[in-house]
Amino acid sequence: MANKTEVNGHGGFPWKHLVGFVLSIVLTLFALWVALGTDLSLTWILIIIFGFAFLQAALQLLMFMHVTENSTNTKLTGRVQVGNILFAAFVAIVIVIGSVWVMTAGHAKHDKHDKPKTENRENHGGEHDSEEHGSH
Amino acid sequence: MAHAETHDPNTPLEYRSEVGRLNILGFWIFLGAEIALFATLFATYMVLTHRIADGPALGELFEVKSLLIQTFLLLTSSFTCGLAVHEMRRHNVKGLMLWMIITLGLGLGFLYFEIQEFLHFIHEGANIGTSAAWSGFFVLVGTHGAHVTFGIFWVTMVLIQVAKRGLTPATSAKVFITSLYWHFLDVVWIFIFTAVYLMGMVMHHG
Known part of the structure; x- marks a missing residue:
């Protein structure tokens, strides 16, 4: 019985959520450090922090919201x-x-x-x- | 359930009724519209971010400590909300309730610190009418805060319904939809964190 709904619901530990959470924290702190703790040019800072923002948004959608899940x-x-x-x-x-x-x-x-x-x-x-x- | 459907035993409750499935799909489409709504507010804010008139610059008043407290409260609440749905799919009503109540507590904490921050800005001479930049700030961040406030009421009512009726295809679809809404609030906050706070502080110091 393939897990057609791609729901990891009946398993035990919510690894997906934990990984998403830890990566989100890392991305948040790293973005803060790039913005305020480095001497990069404004352009590079903006490229990096917005890159991280989209990455973190994707994490939320995939790891927490199960956007790819089929009903x-x-x-x-x-x-x-x-x-x-x-x-x-x-x-x-x-x-x-x-x-x-x-x-x-x-x-x-x-x-x-x-x-x-x-x-x-x-x-x-x-x-x-x-x-x-x-x-x- | 409208039809006598056969289900894979792994199918979660919230996907078992046609109404539940359609509501979840419809909610995803609603979230697409919400993205467009917030995009217009972000656009307005980013266009006007340097129009500070005689008021303080945005980055001048932003504080890292307050920003991080709010960010981690909301991020953690998104995580605990995910755990609540995880427990719901294991048919563990107590686990669902517990994690959702923690989520609500973190949401209230977020609102508390956001309101404190707004009061601090107003005290420092930056209110919604001070300049175009501050108007854009308060409308964008305030709209997000209003969404959080609405979410707290909504989740509370859905939890009351779960307590009364138990987990059914109908109530579990409602829980799942509120969880999507709650995660979405954190998605919006990621961009407020980046485009408003980080950019504001970088522009001001750099």
């Missing part, structure tokens, strides 16, 4: 669930990166800033700054 004896629902979450992640990434790119890259040219990420904060008082302070 029936078909392979269908596990795939629907995984596909749905991957599509949602795609939507999320497009929304976030798209918004940030449109709102910062465009403004940087408008305001003639070379480094918008570090210089913007002093120059912008609020959301309607472009008309009042647009000529910096």
